[in-house]
Amino acid sequence: MWENKIRCPCSRCSNNKFLCEDKVTEHILNRGFTGAYTIWSLHGEHDVGQSLRSRDRVEPYASNKEHEEYGEPIYDEEIENPYSRMVKDAMGPEVAFNYGCENESRLQRLYMSCKTAEYMTWHVQNQSDDGVLKHPIDGEEILSRLNSLPDLPFGTKCGDQKISGYGVSHNWVKNSILWDLPYWHMLFIRHNLDVMHIEHNVFENIFNTMMDVKGMTKDNLKARQDLKVSCKRPELELMKNNGKIFKLKAAYTLNKEEIKKICAWVKQMRFPDGFASNISRCINEIDYKFYRMKSHDCHIFLQRLLLIVFHDMVPHSIWDAITGISHFFRDLCTTEILVDHMEALQGKICETICKLEKIFPSGFFDSMEHLPIHLPYEAKFGGPIQYRWMYPFERFLQHLKKKVKNRASVEGSICEAYIIEEISSFSSWYFEPAMRTRLNRMPRNDDGGDVDSQGRLSIFIHFGRAFGPLEKSRFLDEDEFYAAELYVLMNSEEMLPYIKMFDEIIKGDVVHISEDELEKVRDARFVKWFKNYVATRMDEIDPRILEISHGPGRMIMSRPDTPLEPVTTVVVS
Known part of the structure; x- marks a missing residue:
């Protein structure tokens, strides 16, 4: 100074x-x-x-x-x-700072966003039906835990939810081992079984054994040797010839020609966009084997393709057992499950496992073939498996791996990227609803919804999202023409009265006809009956119905790609 x-x-x-x-x-x-x-x-x-x-x-x-x-x-x-x-x-003079809001306002802050405010009214406006499980809170395990807690008055307005005694006493008491926990002896499900990996392992054991994949099949020499000790299966016992030991071909194994047919069929198969990955990439056309199948590939193959693949290649008793295990996992993975259905599924899976024990050797069965018996019980008490299996966590880990930019500091790179994503996601909750964010952006395959601006039939109001250049035009053959005509008639809501009329006529002619037989008759005769019916009542029929009775145009043009890629879309006139 x-x-x-x-x-x-x-x-x-x-x-x-x-x-x-x-x-x-x-x-x-x-x-x-x-x-x-x-x-x-x-x-x-x-x-x-x-x-x-x-x-x-x-x-x-x-x-x-x-x-x-x-x-x-x-x-x-x-x-x-x-x-x-x-x-x-x-x-200047000292100022009293307030580092954060009071605890009483935490619930009120959830109402600042229109998205989180909607979730706060779930307990009042979305009560579940008795016997229907579609949410984790529907399981008996969660209900028993909630009943042991103090009364929670849920409401629809900000401030209605108040927990008596929150923060006064300890919420949990944890000891050194699990059984010292006060809640452990009350749990209905103490260990959650991961359906994703169980499904993966069960599929691989069945598929590799029936495809007779070397090194991965459960039907090996050791398994055949155990048959003499465990059970009498003369058709599966080892044979000796000139001092060499070899095993006979079992009824459940496929020959080379059948394996080639399966590989060729899967190679040309296409799925809707987002339904499954490209399973054809897993096929090696040199040795006709499947390699590097992901858990979701096994999930789709077991539930949708397995019973179709082996339908005409194995005896009916074996195919029936394979179908039982496929239907079991499909029913188990539904978004809404019934308690009564889970109890019935508990008995069916036991019967299915017994059928498999009569087919495959004893070496086929390990812990993975035993675990499906416990899955219906867990679904009954824990709710739908979509909230308990590993798919969301595996996908989230893959999402984090993509954030790694510096391989010398993997953890730090993930943390920095995750913090930025978390901040942006949290902030987007409080934007105006009209502002487009990653939380409210249009779905991947959104086609704009159903728009009927010209008074068309319900089946023609979907615009679709075909892309790519139009290919060379061609004419439909008789099978394609009939399939397109039948599809339009059977999938239009305006055609329901005519379909019911046709069913009543058939049921009057054939007493006690089953639904499967009725469906076959409908596919074979409905188109011809409908054309004759319209021709005799042209003045009474809706003009739109009259137009589709003439069928599609013979000449069509197609595009190479659609959301059901790469299935060709047929444009009918």
Whole structure:
């Protein structure tokens, strides 16, 4: 200081001029601080050097440790830094800060977003039906836990939800082992079985054994040798010829020609977009084997394709057992399950496992073939498996792996990317509903919805999203023409009265006809009957119905790709 003036640390003066305090403030606000002036030695701050600063970073830890041991401070008094005093004077009088909101307002903050506010009314507006499980809270396990808690008054307005005694007493008490937990002895499900991996392993055991994949089949020499000890299966016993031991072909194994047919059939198969991955990539056309099938590939193959693949290639008794295990996992994986249906499924899976035991050797059965028996019980008490299997977690881990940019610091790279994503996702909850974010963006295969602006039939109001150039036109053959005509007639809502009329006529002619037989008759004779019916009542029929009775045009044009890619879309006139 010199005559109540201080050096000006602005970028232009660079501590070379002495000015009054107000003038220095004006210069700093307009020009900013001078560069490389980090230690304010010209304004009272002491330069203690690098070694002293490094020592200061270590000494606080030692002083804190000694303070904890002896319970008394190390220094009797602390020398105040003049620079710190200057900063405190510039800050003005002390202000009482509020670091966060009160606990009572946490529930109120959930109503700041229209999306989270909608979730807060779920307990009042979305009560489940008795016997129907479609949410984790529907399971008896969750219900028993909720009944043991104090009454929770759920409502539809902000502030209705209040928990009595929250934060006063301890919520959990955990001991060293699981059985010391106070809730452990009350749990209906103490260990959750992962359906994803069970389904994967069961499929691989069945498929590799029936395809006779070397090194992966359960029907090996050791399994055949165990048959003499475990059971009498003469058709599966080992044979000796000229001192060599070999095994006979079992009824459940396929020959090379059948394996080639399966590989060729799967190779040309296409699924709707997003339904499954490209399973054809797993086929090796050289040795006709399946490689590197993911868990979701096994999930689709077991539930949808397995019973079709082996329908005409194995005896009916074997195919019936394979169909039973396929239907079991399909019923288990539904989004809404019935308690009564799960109890019936419990008995069916036991029968299915017994059928498999009569077919495959004893070496086929390991722990994975036993675990499906417990899955209906867990679904009954835990609710639908979509909330308990590993698919969401595996996909989230894959999502995190894609964020790795620096392979030298994998964890740090994931953390930084995740924090940015979490902040952006949290902030987007409070945007206006009209603003497009990753939470309210259009679905991948959204076609714009059902729009009927021209009074067309219900089957023709879907625009679709075909893309790609139009290919060369061609004419439909008789089978394609009839299939297109039948599809339009059977899938139009306006045709329901005519379909019911046709069914009543057939049921009157054939007494006690089954639904399967009625469906076959409908596919074979409905089109001809409908044309004759319309021809005799042309003045009474809706003009739109009259138009589709003439059938589609013979000449069509197709596109290479649609959301059901790459299935060709047929455009009928």
